[in-house]
Amino acid sequence: MHSQRLIQFVAITAITSSVFANPVPPREPIDNLPRGAPLVTDEVLLLDAPAFQTGEGGEWTASVRMFTHIRQVQSKIISKAVTTAIEALGIEIGDKVSNVLERSKLFFAIPRGGISVDLDVAGCGSASMRVGETSKMGLLERSAGIGACSGSSSVRSISGYAPGFFKGRSFEALIFQSPPSGFGIVSDVDDTIKVSHVLDKKKNMQAIFVDDHEVVNGMPEFYSKLDGELGNPAWFYLTGSPYQLYPSLRKFIFEAYPKGPIITKNLTVTDIPSIFQNLSDEDIFGNYKVTQLEKLRRFYPKKKFITIGDSTQADPEAYAEFARRYPDSIQCIFIRKVEDADNREERFREAFVEVPESKWKVFTEPSEITELDVASGQCS
Structure with missing residues (x-):
C-alpha cells in the first residue's frame, strides 16, 4: 500500500513538473505506472454506448468505449x-x-494504458463487469454483456468508480438499448446538424474551439419530427471529429437534438493544426463511415436505417456504398447541400449509381424534407 502511494506521489510530482517545464505536455503514454484499476492520478472518460440484444433470453450487450489519462493540472x-x-x-x-x-x-492529456474498470448498469442482470485493458494510447472499445434488463426503459446509466486519497470519484455515461428491428437514424454532425465551416480551415478551427456551437437552421425541427413519427427510433451520431471533442459535442447534441450515442474517431492527433488535416482526408473519412455503418448493422441486423449527411466531404459516397452493399437495410438517405461544396448534379448521380432514386434526396433547406412520410419510405 505504501509503495503504491509512493509511486502515485512521484507520478503527481513528475507530471506537475513537466507541466511547468513544457506548457503543452507531450501526449506520449507513461509506461512505468501500475496497470489495472485507475490510480488516484487517473481520469476516466466513459462514452455513451449503444446496446443490442444477443440472445433469445433477453440478454443484452453494450459497445463500451472509454479513454483513460493522467489527471490534468489546471495551470x-x-x-x-x-x-x-x-x-x-x-x-x-x-x-x-x-x-x-x-x-x-x-488533446494534451497524457494517456494511461493498461487500465481496467468495473462498471455497473442500472436495472440489468449482470454483476459489475470489468472492462479493459486500455491500449497504450488510453483507448478501449469492446462489447460487454450486461445481462437481462428489467423494465421498459431504453436509456440506462452505466457507471464506475475510481479511488482517491481522501475521496473517490465516480464516472458515468448512458446506455441506449434498441431492439434488432425498427428504425435507426444515423446522422453526421459537422455541417449537417452543427455549423462547422468544414471547407474553410480558419472558420472550422474557430467553430471547433472558440465559438458557441450553432445548430443548422431547421434541423432540430426535422429531427424532432422524425423522432415522433418513427416510433422510438434509435439515434446514432457518426462524426469524423476525434474523441477529444466528445464532451462538448455531447452537450451540444443533447441540448438541441434527440439523444443517442456519439461515435467519434480515435484520432491520435498531437497538436491543434493537425486536427484539420485529419478531418479533411476524404478517403479516410468515407471508409470510416462505411465501417461504422456496417458495425451498427451487425448490432441491429433487422433495422431500417435513415442516414443523414452533407455535401462537404464523403457522406454521399459513403452512404451510397452502404446502400449498395445492404439495400434492405436502408430506408432513406438525405444529403444537405453546403455552400461552396461540390454540389454538382454529376457528383450525386455518380455517387448514387445503382441506388434507386426513390431512396435518396439532396436538399438545401430542411423544409424540403420535413413533410416527407419517411416511415412509409417516402424519401424524395
Whole structure:
C-alpha cells in the first residue's frame, strides 16, 4: 500500500513538473505506472454506448468505449500556451477563453494504458463487469454483456468508480438499448446538424474551439419530427471529429437534438493544426463511415436505417456504398447541400449509381424534407 502511494506521489510530482517545464505536455503514454484499476492520478472518460440484444433470453450487450489519462493540472501556463496556439492560426478568441480551454484540454492529456474498470448498469442482470485493458494510447472499445434488463426503459446509466486519497470519484455515461428491428437514424454532425465551416480551415478551427456551437437552421425541427413519427427510433451520431471533442459535442447534441450515442474517431492527433488535416482526408473519412455503418448493422441486423449527411466531404459516397452493399437495410438517405461544396448534379448521380432514386434526396433547406412520410419510405 505504501509503495503504491509512493509511486502515485512521484507520478503527481513528475507530471506537475513537466507541466511547468513544457506548457503543452507531450501526449506520449507513461509506461512505468501500475496497470489495472485507475490510480488516484487517473481520469476516466466513459462514452455513451449503444446496446443490442444477443440472445433469445433477453440478454443484452453494450459497445463500451472509454479513454483513460493522467489527471490534468489546471495551470495559467497551459491556458496561455493553448490560447497562443489558437491565436497563431489567426483566430480571435475574445471572451471565449473558457470554450477554448474546455475543448482543447483532452488533446494534451497524457494517456494511461493498461487500465481496467468495473462498471455497473442500472436495472440489468449482470454483476459489475470489468472492462479493459486500455491500449497504450488510453483507448478501449469492446462489447460487454450486461445481462437481462428489467423494465421498459431504453436509456440506462452505466457507471464506475475510481479511488482517491481522501475521496473517490465516480464516472458515468448512458446506455441506449434498441431492439434488432425498427428504425435507426444515423446522422453526421459537422455541417449537417452543427455549423462547422468544414471547407474553410480558419472558420472550422474557430467553430471547433472558440465559438458557441450553432445548430443548422431547421434541423432540430426535422429531427424532432422524425423522432415522433418513427416510433422510438434509435439515434446514432457518426462524426469524423476525434474523441477529444466528445464532451462538448455531447452537450451540444443533447441540448438541441434527440439523444443517442456519439461515435467519434480515435484520432491520435498531437497538436491543434493537425486536427484539420485529419478531418479533411476524404478517403479516410468515407471508409470510416462505411465501417461504422456496417458495425451498427451487425448490432441491429433487422433495422431500417435513415442516414443523414452533407455535401462537404464523403457522406454521399459513403452512404451510397452502404446502400449498395445492404439495400434492405436502408430506408432513406438525405444529403444537405453546403455552400461552396461540390454540389454538382454529376457528383450525386455518380455517387448514387445503382441506388434507386426513390431512396435518396439532396436538399438545401430542411423544409424540403420535413413533410416527407419517411416511415412509409417516402424519401424524395
